[in-house]
Amino acid sequence: MFKLNEAQARQTRAGQPVAVPPKAFGQLCALGRQPGQLLAKDALLNAVWGHRWVSDSVLKTTVSELYVALGDDACQPRFIKTVSRRGYRFLAAAVRVRVPMSAAADTAA
Template structure:
């Protein structure tokens, strides 16, 4: 996956960061930190979660974490004072707040098009890859859509914590919401080996009364 923000291109498959046409040197640990924050940019990542993901749960001091974050910011032209791209939320965690575009989205046929290039299959990453599609709401209650969508978002978030697994972002998967789809075609369009789909039904709790 290639993430584009400002003048940068962040390539997770090649593990490269480019600023325009120039390759930006970045250490593996800082790359992993940026990767995790960018992939989880829709939410705040806690300090403990970040340490567990990047340092495999090893004991890391706040100073060491701050140092890595400052290096990550500096690598992408940000700073601790400005926090234009990586923001620290006191007592909550960190979040990548820059505007990001996934390069694959530009070449994925998410809508009918006469452009033949939009139908070209994407390159499937070498590591295991998966897309979690919106679940079908089987309750018959439109108000339960948020429950089905929330469940998909939780599953996507949980899967994204595995660094060896390539997970398609929620905004890409949800372009298929409410559409009749072919699983093989979805996998081809999103460039993944596996596609998870499902349905969910939420039953309301019933209260029972007993007469005397």
């Protein structure tokens, strides 16, 4: 099981840290907030890169980084599915865990 702690910018698997590049982490957070829903390319670009102009190719690059970090396979995805020419969908069930105010909420996948 993966745990995503957005507030602390931390991803773990079985309690061990998983290295995820910053923009890829931002994209993972955006996808993880809406599991099962299609996130259009423009929505992801705005969520992660703000209003700066970047091409769609950055999404492909960060998704590739996420496949590596999560041990996912683009041909048989378990976590992130590419919806051709439209966007991406987070496939794993996400569970929001409530923690005391002193710690940030984790999302498990």
